[in-house]
Amino acid sequence: MNYRGRFAPSPTGPLHFGSLVAAVGSYLDAKSNRGEWLVRIEDLDRQREVPGAATEILKTLERLGMEWDGEIVHQSDRTHLYQDALHVLQSMELIYPCTCSRKEISDSSIMGLQGPVYPGTCRDTRYFPSEAHALRIRTHDDAIEFKDVLEGLHSQRLQREVGDFVLRRSDGLFAYQLAVVVDDAQQHITHVVRGADLLSSTPRQIYLQQLLGYPTPQYMHLPIVTNERGEKLSKQTHAAPIDVSDGLQQLVDAVRFLGQAPPAEIIEGTIASFWQWAFKNWQKNRIPH
Incomplete structure (x- = not known):
């Protein structure tokens, strides 16, 4: 390769x-x-x-x-690629809208690897509200493992350690996690x-790579x-x-x-x-x- x-x-x-x-x-x-x-x-x-x-x-x-x-x-020239990837995940029924504020999440969550773990408040929402909302992806609790060249084997259970994470913010901007996965795949x-x-x-990035059928670097x-x-x-x-x-x-x-x-x-x-x-x-x- x-x-x-x-x-x-x-x-x-x-x-x-x-x-x-x-x-x-x-x-x-x-x-x-x-x-x-x-x-x-x-x-x-x-x-x-x-x-x-x-x-x-x-x-x-x-x-x-x-x-x-x-x-x-x-990246600012590539939002159409991120939208295409988001559509693929939506077709798999993995995306849902979230209207929770940061304070609401912080008040009702346990702390995870990078702050509050999203408690799934909006997980069962079946409609897309007219007010501003983020788009989150459903995660699971299976271990996602990878071997870092320097740091060795790492394992993470997204649902309990991170929670369902944002792919598009409430202001319409695509999140880093989605953009970097699409870019790395598109640029081989x-x-x-x-x-x-x-x-x-x-x-999180490996999870998205697996769902979208991308190779993992x-x-x-x-x-x-x-x-x-x-x-x-x-x-x-x-x-x-x-x-x-x-x-x-x-x-x-x-x-x-x-x-x-x-x-x-x-x-x-x-x-x-x-x-x-x-x-x-x-x-x-x-x-x-």
Whole structure:
């Protein structure tokens, strides 16, 4: 099987070191396996998008010597594909409307992996109300298992640990879980290398892949970069943008974070020579768990 990987940033701000680590890890794993590396801009939520951020992200990747294959894909151009997938799931009678507010769910739920578990309040609804409503998918309590390259075997029972989850929000926006599954299948992604903050989302995505008849990629979840307070680096935690004027040092720091051991003299070279070394010496068994 030909290797097809991807990097899928959200344009909510410039690249910071945490997102660089994910980009470098996915890029190295693809290119060291003589595979393709695609870039997808996950811009479904236009309210969170920072104007010009997508262009700035691509310029940063270019200045760091990272070369993607094919055209850049924007999720905002692909809503018809997500709607088609939703129709398939609706034809299987797995989708139902939900008018519950976040407070109502929080007040009546137990806590799960990522917050309150939806208690199924609207599960037996047989009509689609005129007021704003989300669309949820029915889950089951069978174990969904997968083997992560770094983290090993993972098992999750969606109904008790997550609950029926949203595929289309009440404001009409498609949820990440559906969009990423459709995109990975449509782009023939074979390997997903991303941050470990998405590890617990993977069973939901595998569930949708199984229902839609899509293949399941191989997953590798990289360690998360945190600040001195133990918080994941993000726009919300005021992560500093990548300084491309010192791009070589940033790349060296990224591979060191991923457990690689570049020689001291690599910092005296060029970005091109860094990548030549990195492609030849990438060892994912050195990545910290």
